[in-house]
Amino acid sequence: MAILTPATLITLVDKTTAFSLAEIGTVGSGYGAGDRSLSLGSTWGTDLKARNLESLVLGTADPDRIKRLFNSVDALVTASNYEVQLKNQLSGWLTALNQDCRLSGITGAYPGVVDIDTFAAYFNTGAGGPWLCLLPPDWIAVSFNVLGKNPQAVNVYSPAIVNMAQWVITGAGTGTFTPGTAVGAAYAGAAVPQLTTTGITGTGIVTVTGTNHAGVAARTWTVSVTGNAVYTLVPTVATDLLHSVTSIAAASGLTAGTAVVGAAIPAGRTNPPT
Secondary structure (H helix, E strand, O other), rough: OOOOHHHHHHHHHHHHHHHHHHOOOOOOOOOOOOHHHHHHHOOOOHHHHHHHHHHHHOOOOOOOHHHHHHHHHHHHHHHHHHHHHHHHHHHHHHHHHHHHHHHHHHOOOOOOOOHHHHHHHHHHHHOOOOOOOEEEHHHHHHHHHOOOOOOHHHHEEOOOOEEEEEEEEEOOOOOEEEEEEOOOOOOOOOOEEEEEEEEEEEEEEEEEEEEEEEOOOOOOEEEEEEOOOOEEEEEOOOOEEEEEEEEEEEOOEEEEEEEEEEOOOOOOOOOOOO
């Protein structure tokens, strides 16, 4: 039997997550189950239509008719909840996928692996890593609704962030720092910390200091800037992902321009998955 690989698990989890998003649908299309977690009731999909039916039954103001129909229509409202639908549809599938992951632990290929989450952790922060099995942000809801638990934060990549912080270069080695958006607490961090530069004059090293995925402060990421481009920031500690930025510094060879730290999703992936 071929051992499950992180690339295969990513593909399967991405598609499972895409299935769940298709199940929910969108307010724009009006189709799907709706997402009751957003409010007391969805404004689209089967959840809305089921509650419309319930209102129509109550609206008859006929006690006998309400008595005959209400229990059934109320059960329909309960069943139309996408969380209920998703659990019914995906429980068997994710149980099987958990089992496939567990088998790789039993065989000794990946020690300590017992399910999807520990498999991902083995390839993100464990002996098989680093960061080879980051799962999509919407997987958090799927895992909670179907498996009854949230994945470990280190197993989930952050949605893209345009501006985690910026540095406006005002002269040789000087500039103005402005903080931006940090990675959400539910996520491990940015799969690819990036630096986007505009209006650059000169060349030199840009150093970003911040907190890593594990909450350790004063970590650094650097890149050699030679012009206007999107650069990949390189961590001083190879396993670090960037969680938040506390400062940015530019070498004296850079005399003008703006450097913005951002976060990209892992290469070759789409968020949300399709």
